[in-house]
Amino acid sequence: MRAAALSPGLSDPATDAQGCFRALLDAMSRPGLVRRVPVAELRPPAPLSPAAAAVLLTLADAATPVWTDAGADAAAWLAFHTGCPPAASPGDAAFVLACGTPPPLDALMQGTDEEPHRSATVVAQVAALEAGRGGWRLSGPGIDAAHRLRVSGLPEGFAARWAANRAVFPRGVDLILCAGRDVAALPRTTAIVEEG
Amino acid sequence: MSEDTASEVLDTAARRRWMGILARASASEIAARLRDAPPLPAHTRLRGPETGLVMVRGRQGGDGAPFNLGEMTVTRCAVGVGGAVVGHAYVAGRDAAKAELAAVLDAALQDGSLRPALLGAVVEPLAAAQADRAARTARKAAATRVDFSTLAVMR
Numbered sequence: 001m002r003a004a005a006l007s008p009g010l011s012d013p014a015t016d017a018q019g020c021f022r023a024l025l026d027a028m029s030r031p032g033l034v035r036r037v038p039v040a041e042l043r044p045p046a047p048l049s050p051a052a053a054a055v056l057l058t059l060a061d062a063a064t065p066v067w068t069d070a071g072a073d074a075a076a077w078l079a080f081h082t083g084c085p086p087a088a089s090p091g092d093a094a095f096v097l098a099c100g101t102p103p104p105l106d107a108l109m110q111g112t113d114e115e116p117h118r119s120a121t122v123v124a125q126v127a128a129l130e131a132g133r134g135g136w137r138l139s140g141p142g143i144d145a146a147h148r149l150r151v152s153g154l155p156e157g158f159a160a161r162w163a164a165n166r167a168v169f170p171r172g173v174d175l176i177l178c179a180g181r182d183v184a185a186l187p188r189t190t191a192i193v194e195e196g
Numbered sequence: 197m198s199e200d201t202a203s204e205v206l207d208t209a210a211r212r213r214w215m216g217i218l219a220r221a222s223a224s225e226i227a228a229r230l231r232d233a234p235p236l237p238a239h240t241r242l243r244g245p246e247t248g249l250v251m252v253r254g255r256q257g258g259d260g261a262p263f264n265l266g267e268m269t270v271t272r273c274a275v276g277v278g279g280a281v282v283g284h285a286y287v288a289g290r291d292a293a294k295a296e297l298a299a300v301l302d303a304a305l306q307d308g309s310l311r312p313a314l315l316g317a318v319v320e321p322l323a324a325a326q327a328d329r330a331a332r333t334a335r336k337a338a339a340t341r342v343d344f345s346t347l348a349v350m351r
Contacts, residue, residue: 005276005279005280006242006276007242008240008241008242008243009242009243013246080274
């Protein structure tokens with residue numbers, strides 16, 4: 001009541017969430033390919049991008065603690081529409097929504113060797129995503145030869161941190177990159193072969 | 197601080213009362229009362245109206261172990277009015293129009309300038325009608341009461 005204005009969530013919750021889930025499934029199974037989430041009318045509170053908001057609306061629920069650096073308005077909006085409990089620290093969260101610099105990957109829930117799915121998923125908002133030309137060369141499951149993905153807006157030295165995340169396989173976090181209405185994903189199996 | 201808290205508690209109690217009265221009234225009853233009321237503010241739908249199931253839980257004897265009594269159909273709606281005010285409604289059944297109307301009224305009733313007129317025109321008449329209905333049902337039930345001590349004397 002005393003918070004800032006809430007904006008509506010997905011206009012057609014069932015169909016829109018299924019469309020977003022399909023886009024995420026494609027992005028996860030073909031790491032490095034950029035997919036667009038079908039949410040033309042979504043107006044999340046600043047600084048959330050439509051893609052990051054749609055990912056959380058699709059995946060988060062009352063059983064997934066969410067940590068975010070996006071501020072009180074965004075946290076209240078997410079809690080209203082998904083019912084997700086706020087996480088006290090990034091290390092307690094099932095989803096980490098980072099609009100600025102993502103927290104250190106090794107400080108997040110890593111899962112266990114018996115239950116590697118009990119790890120965090122990082123939803124990182126970046127400036128731009130471009131597939132196919134330049135940037136990272138990706139390899140791993142779901143990639144035939146190599147995918148190229150250029151990401152602008154991630155901190156320096158992210159590739160080294162990602163390599164450390166990959167070294168603890170089957171544990172480790174998964175990464176969803178969001179820019180505007182575009183999403184791309186790096187599951188923990190994907191290797192960043194080279195930068196440039 | 198303490199005055200703020202006290203008025204908030206009062207507000208919560210008053211809001212709980214009008215939300216309950218609106219949830220128990222039918223859509224046509226609310227609409228009929230709204231004809232004599234000031235016009236409702238424009239609103240945007242934040243969530244729903246959407247219908248789902250809610251598990252109703254009970255306790256045997258009021259303080260026993262909780263158990264699941266059964267599921268009931270509930271329609272909920274949340275609307276925004278004028279930026280920062282959010283009205284909520286959870287109503288039994290699947291009447292989406294009623295849920296939306298109750299949510300808009302909840303938002304309007306939070307506005308101090310609209311509250312007296314809406315309470316007088318909508319909420320209080322509905323409360324009186326509901327109390328009347330409850331009293332009538334109670335009288336009907338009371339008429340069928342059996343006094344077991346009388347039976348013992350007759351035997």
